[in-house]
Amino acid sequence: MRIGLPSGLELQRGSLKTVVLTVLLSVFMFHLLRTVGLRAFSMASETYTSGTFSAAFVTCPNDTSAKDLARALVENKLAACVNIVPAIKSVYMWQGKIEMDDEALLIIKTKTSKMPAVAEYVRSNHPYEVAEVISMRIDQGNQPYLKWIGDVVPE
Structure with missing residues (x-):
């Protein structure tokens, strides 16, 4: 048809x-x-200079201290985002003995220039005698996400 x-x-x-x-x-x-x-x-x-931002790791003895530190870091604009990874097992040497503890892990995203302030805040507010605060510079990542970190965390 x-x-x-x-x-x-x-x-x-x-x-x-x-x-x-x-x-x-x-x-x-x-x-x-x-x-x-x-x-x-x-x-x-969008351009990104490698190392402008960092991801930091902090272990906490429990969920409560992890949440308190995470919230305070974001409220004080020391971090754009903090992930809390619950229920990790840490095995470490402490005072000559091997220890094993349940902990929570914070993954903190911030500007590299803020890392000294992040470390100082954690040291001052963490329940451990020797708090873990280690960071790695971010070499590359999703540009809009990295821009967001820069927008949230002031200089």
């Missing part, structure tokens, strides 16, 4: 379905490719 079109063109029914499907697919693909392209351009156009 042929279908008459206003322009005087006639198409087979199967051809019309193909045209409609092609148009719909093209519109969908345009939107998808445009979104992906804009994100890729945004990420590529």
Whole structure:
């Protein structure tokens, strides 16, 4: 069966379905490719200097002290985000003996320039005699996330 079109063109029914499907697919693909392209351009156009931000690790004796330290670090703008990893087992040497304890681990994301203040805050507010505060500079990462850390943590 042929279908008459206003322009005087006639198409087979199967051809019309193909045209409609092609148009719909093209519109969908345009939107998808445009979104992906804009994100890729945004990420590529942002610059990041390796080491500007750091991830720090602090172990805590329990969930309560971990939550208190995490909240205070974020409230005091010393960190943009602190993850609390519960129920880790730590095996370590202390005063000549091997110890094993249940702890919680804080993963702190901040500016590298804030690490001395983070370490001082933890030392002053941590229940351990010798608190673990170690950090690693972030070499690379998701640019929008790194920008967010920079926006949240002031100089």
